[in-house]
Amino acid sequence: MTHFRPISLCNVLYKIASKLFNSALLAKQGWRLLQHPSSLVCRVLKAKYFPQTSFLDSAIPGNASFIWRSICAAKGVLTRGLRWQVGNGEKIKIWKDKWLPSPHTYKIVSPNKILDVEATVDNLLCRDDMRWNIDLVHQIFLPHEVEVILSIPLSQRKPKDVLI
Numbered sequence: 705m706t707h708f709r710p711i712s713l714c715n716v717l718y719k720i721a722s723k724l725f726n727s728a729l730l731a732k733q734g735w736r737l738l739q740h741p742s743s744l745v746c747r748v749l750k751a752k753y754f755p756q757t758s759f760l761d762s763a764i765p766g767n768a769s770f771i772w773r774s775i776c777a778a779k780g781v782l783t784r785g786l787r788w789q790v791g792n793g794e795k796i797k798i799w800k801d802k803w804l805p806s807p808h809t810y811k812i813v814s815p816n817k818i819l820d821v822e823a824t825v826d827n828l829l830c831r832d833d834m835r836w837n838i839d840l841v842h843q844i845f846l847p848h849e850v851e852v853i854l855s856i857p858l859s860q861r862k863p864k865d866v867l868i
Contacts, residue, residue, distance in 0.1 A: 730778035734759065737775075738782075738867055749775075760786075790856050791863035792834075793825030806852050814845045825865075834858045 737746045737759045746759075753772055754762035760783060764776050787802035787810045788795070796803045799821060802810035818840075819827055828844075830837050841853055 727778045727781050730774050731781040733775050734779055734782045786867050789866045789868045790825055790858065791865040793827075793829055793865065795865040796825040798823050798825055798828070804849070804852050805856060812845065812849060814849055818844055828853070829858070834860050834862060 736743070737749065740746055741750075749772065750759075753765065753768065760779065762776065764773055768776075790796065790803060798819065799812055799816055803825065804810050804812065828837055828841055829835070835858060836854055836856075838854065841850055845853060
């Protein structure tokens, strides 16, 4: 018969909590790289590890430091919680990125019939006066997605798209 040992259970729970806490702290460092690209830390890491791409698309080279490996290991925690806020729509891929303000998946589920797979949200806009191209949106998306898309406010100032 196995005896219940509260100390060993506490040790297991402590190890699990430590891993989750560490992942959250490392993901926060990744968030800082996204939000403060002009910081010294970001500029140094970008120059060394991802000079031609973004932090989210970066890889881990064989000679990467422990810090870089750790931050990249927590990238999954960060990406699960990220979504795009529509500005000018130039960075957001319609079918690949999370950008809908709906809590289910934040992604488009409509089949792609008309536009390229790599098409960006700015293809759905009338760029002159920054409004949705309503006819095109109705033509491409399912009715529930049309409603959600048309509810996204657009700014006349054409701000950049932002990860939130």
